[in-house]
Amino acid sequence: MADRPPPRGRGALIQEILKKREEERALGARPDPEEQSTEAPKPRGRAALLKKIHEKKQKLVGADPSLSAGEPSTSAHSTATSAPAHSTSSSVSTAQSTAPVQTVHTGGVQEVAEALSQVSLQEREPVFYKGEIGKPLRASSNYIRLNIQKDGGVFEYEVQFNPNIDAKNRRVKLVSTVVREQLAGIPRVFDGGSCLYLPKKITDTSQTFTATIPGPDGDQTLSCTFIYKRKKSYSDRECLHLYNCLFKRIMYILLYTQMGRNYYNTQHRYLIPQHKLEVFPGFAVSVDELEDGLMLCLDTQHRVLRTQTAYELLSELRAVDPRRFKEMANSSLIGACIMTKYNNKTYTVHDIAWDMNPMDTFPTRDGGSISFADYYKKQYEINIKDTEQPLLINRKNVSQSGSKEKVEKIVCLIPELSSLTGLTDEMRSDFKVMKDVAQYTRVTPNQRINALRTYLENIKKSNEAQKVLNDWGLVIADNPVDLHARQLDNEIIYFGNNQFQTNNNADWNRAIGEYKVTGPVDIHNWIVFFTDRDAKNAQMFAQTMQKLGPVMGCRINQPKPVKLPNDRTDTYMTYCQQHIDKYTQIVVFICPTMRTDRYSVIKKVCCSQIPVASQVINSRTLCNPQKVRAIIQKIALQMTCKLGGTLWTIRFPFKGWMICGIDVYHGSKTEKTSVCGFVASLNETVSRWFSLSMFQDKELGDYFKSAFAKALERWKTENGTFPSKVVIIRDGVGDGQLEHCKRYEIEQMEAVLRELELPVQICFIVVQKRINTRIFTEGREGYENPPPGTIVDYGITRRYLQDFFLVPQNVRQGTVNPTHYIVLHDTINLKPDHTQRLCYKLCHLYYNWPGTIRVPAPCQYAHKLAALVGQHIKKAPSALLSDRLFYL
Structure with a gap:
């Protein structure tokens, strides 16, 4: 017999109690009376409910002498129900010692059902997380209120069968027959086990029904009992x-x-x-x-959707290059999403079966076989024209009835009947x-x-x-629900020699071109790599960069030009190793075209092998003489950030706080690991950042403990002491992962503080971008997008969460997407106004865009870092670049 893992949780506790009792029996010792009189822990959940039922029963016994402890069905059921759930209760222990264990009668079931229906299950109080600061706005949203009729709702019943029925389909058949014939066919939802939902209350206790259903040996008359449990709360997951x-x-x-x-x-x-x-x-x-x-x-x-089918795409690829046909087909179709219009279902293509065609057969449920062509003719009246085309393969794991394990199901699809969905990268560009x-x-x-x-x-x-x-x-x-929104005040952007008051456009693109940056960096030693065809572009780029230096408040020297003989990837790697040394501040690559393989090689060399800041430029962006100066100015600002400089700042009303951002990049389905980006501020103005990337197996982080500890140590190195408070903003967590994130990720942060013995308080905020909530304000021409800084923190927010919606940016076309913030953990005890204002301020600090962005800057930095490492570098970047925004 294989070794079993040691028990945990309740199993470990039971094992410890049994071991202690065995030791006491071996020694002949009696339990300590003081130990016996220890107060029992307060019951929770189902134990608390059963205790209420037991107490109610005791009151009934006191009120009516006929309901004595000697009455078999009542006392036996009370004992059998309460003792296992709450064995430490003194009242239950007394009943257990005095009342014999007896068979539960139907009357006992009815009385417990009545007690269950009368015990009030108090709902959790809703959480209100409302701020007060800001200008009031009249707003609306895409939510519509659903009202419940006075006597309506969802009523839960437990179903018991007599005799017991094992087959699920027969249980469903019996319940359906009872509801149709004896309950006037009211709507129902039955899970096939013991849980039944009805829109009406048919009994206060229980009711037994008898019906006849067909069986393997003829018609059978069976009975089932509906035991009323409770009226479900609308917030319950089942409802x-x-x-x-x-x-x-x-x-x-x-x-x-x-x-x-x-x-x-x-x-x-x-x-x-x-x-x-x-x-x-x-x-x-x-x-x-x-x-x-x-x-x-x-x-x-x-x-x-594309009107082109997968078959038409295969025909085009065959005509373009017959020799590389299969290679191009695999790269174009594998991983693509297709839709079969005969059933309007979507599938992901996982493989192409070149050795199969529509004339191949597959087994049917009756034990026979049929070809794919005959199946579509019989099932959908579709004639397949080309019987030599390969088949597309879709794989998915499906659950087996009566088992928790999943089995792989393979679906074969006909290219001729499969429409391509979505846009290709070529279309998007x-x-x-x-x-x-x-x-x-x-x-x-x-x-x-x-x-x-x-x-x-x-x-x-x-x-x-x-x-x-x-x-x-x-x-x-x-009509949609009306909302009470607020607009936060516009922020002031501080540059090196001036300041700029933002407005409802929430951008300072013009100001960044006129004012000096806050933290300029002189560029003395830098290299420009280019091919012969881009020699003029490289010269023009270097001259413009030198002219922009005084405008930005720094000095930019003439770069070292390096002409490449060709644009092969190995040439870039060789020349980097030959010309980059420890004195090089930054290298610039002017590439004739944008190729992913070349870009990946450049980033691998400059981020891991020879750690140096790098900038890759497509020569096509330098060919427009009317826009070239503005483009080069943005490149110069980006290069300043990659060298550790800062472009602008805003004022924060606190000191000694560290702000962290976390996001995770997921590659293709074939890649088993994900990359987590962890970014933490290094100064009080929240303008310098410390960055780490980690490889992990899941969305929820496994390695936050080490990253958080390194960030704290780096803060201490830069500031002389540990931060007094830490605000962590986490992106990429869905609703189903919130509880796991709270128990697992936040616990890692708290564990680091306990190990370092730091009295640091933490506020952990989750950011959700992929939401369907939309917010509108009323304008002169009807509904319009709300202005930047709009906050909605009541009405359409979650009932049991500290959350709010923020519209941080201005959108000129279409509808703006608000961002959902959830305060998952907060020992700082920030007021709602402070949290909302902080998140809005952080949306102003992303140095790749002179305006507000959709998420706080540390989250966007973490996203950029994780994407660069996951897509191109494929390994951890050098620690020498950790204090620079090298991934912009």
Whole structure:
């Protein structure tokens, strides 16, 4: 027998108690009376509920002498129920010692059910995290209130079968028959086990039903008992899942088709024939319990599909280069998302089966076999034209019934029937393609509100959709919810010799070109690598850089020019090793084209092998004489940051605080590891940064402990003492990972402080960008985007979280995306106003853009670092670059 791992948690505690009892029996010792009288721990969860039931039962016994401890069904059930859950309670111990263990009768079940229904389960109080500072704004959002009818809701019942039924399908059949024949066919949700949800309360205790269902040996008459448990809270996960399922049914009623997680109107599409594209409009739909009640979030979405099929793409690739056909096909299709229009499902292509074709057969459920061509003819009345085409392979892990283990399921797809989805990298880099697509996908606030109202009207007009809502006691509002928002004051940007007051545009692009930077760096020793075709561009670049030096407040000398004989990747590597020395401050590469392999080699050499700041420039960006000075000025600012300089600052009302940013980069599905970027401020003006990258296996960090310890030590080295407070802003954590993040990642930070014996307080904030929440303000022409600095911290925020929405940037086209902030842990006890203001200030400090950005600067720095390491360097950068923004 294999060795078992040692027990943990409750198992370890039970083992310790049993071991102690065995020792006492061996020694013949009696328990210490003082130890026996120790107060029992306060019960929680189910134990607390069962204790309430037991106490209620004791009161009933005192009120009615007939309900004595000697009555078999009552006392036995009370003992059997309460003792295991709370064995340390004195009242339960007495009952356990005096009352014999007896069989539980139906009457006992009814009495416990009655007690369960009468015990009030108090909900958690909602968390209010509201600030007060700022100018009030009237706002709206894409949330619609869902009202519950007075007698409506979700009622939970436990189902017991007599005799017991093992087969799940037979349990479902019996419950369905009972509800249809004896409960007037009211809607129900039954999990096939013992949990039943009904929209009405049919009994206060329990009720037994008898029905006849077909069995293997003929019709059988069976009975089942519905035991009332409680009315579910709308915030319970089961209820929210139920409501989301109801709206999924409504989307199907309104003829929307599900693609991925969202729903699209396939009957109403926009064609872009010049680019072989089509756009499907649709919605992202979700129901959640928020601070202001149960709400439906409805966000306009678009799905871009190519009218080209995978078969047409294969034909084009074969015509371009028959010798490299399979290689190009694998690189173009593997990892791509395709959609089969005969069932409107999306699949990811994991492989191409070159040795298979539509005439191959696969086994059927009845034990026979059928070819793929015959299957599509029989199932969908589709004739496959080319019977020699290869098949596309999709793999996914699916759960087996009755087992927790998952098995791999392989789906074979026909290229001829598979439409390509999304845009290629070539399309994304084409300005004309993106402009034409944006005409349909870039939606203004007014258009979003109109689409939302049209959706509500369609629900009102559909009797079938109204019946779904009425069956479960739901009433949908006629308009989106109104919000009370606030706008924070605009910030002042401080440069080396001047300051700039921002406005609602939230950018200082003009000011950065006129004022000196806050922390200039002289560039004395630098190298420019270029090929012969870019000799003029290199000379012009060097001259312009020298002229920009005084404007920025620094001195830039003539660089050392190095002409490369060709643009091969090994040439760049060889010349770097020959010309870069320890005195070189920064190297600039002017490349004739942008190639990923060349860029990766340059970054690997300059970030790991020969640590030096590097700048890669596409020569095409230097060919426009009208914009070249502005472009080179931005490059010069970027180079200043990579050398440890600072461009601008803002004022922070605290001293001795360290600000950290965390983000994780995930590569392709074939890459097993992810890269975590950890960035921490080094000074009180939050303008210099210490950066670390770590390789890990999951989104949630495993190595934050060492990174956090190094950041604290580096802060002490720079400032002479440890920081008094630390604010950590974490990007990339979804709702399902919040609890794990709280227990695991924050605990790593606290463990470091305990080991170093530091009385440092921590505030841990999670940032979420990929959300469907939209915020609008009322303007002269209807609805418009809110101004930068808009805060929404009530109404549509989470019911049990300290969270708020912030709109930090100005958007001229389309609809702005707010950012969701969740304060997950806070021993600093920051006020909501202070946290909101701090997050908004940090959105001003990203040196790659002279304006506010969507997330705080440390998160964006961490994102850039993790992406550079994960995509190109593939190893940890040199520690000599850790105090510079070398990844911009």
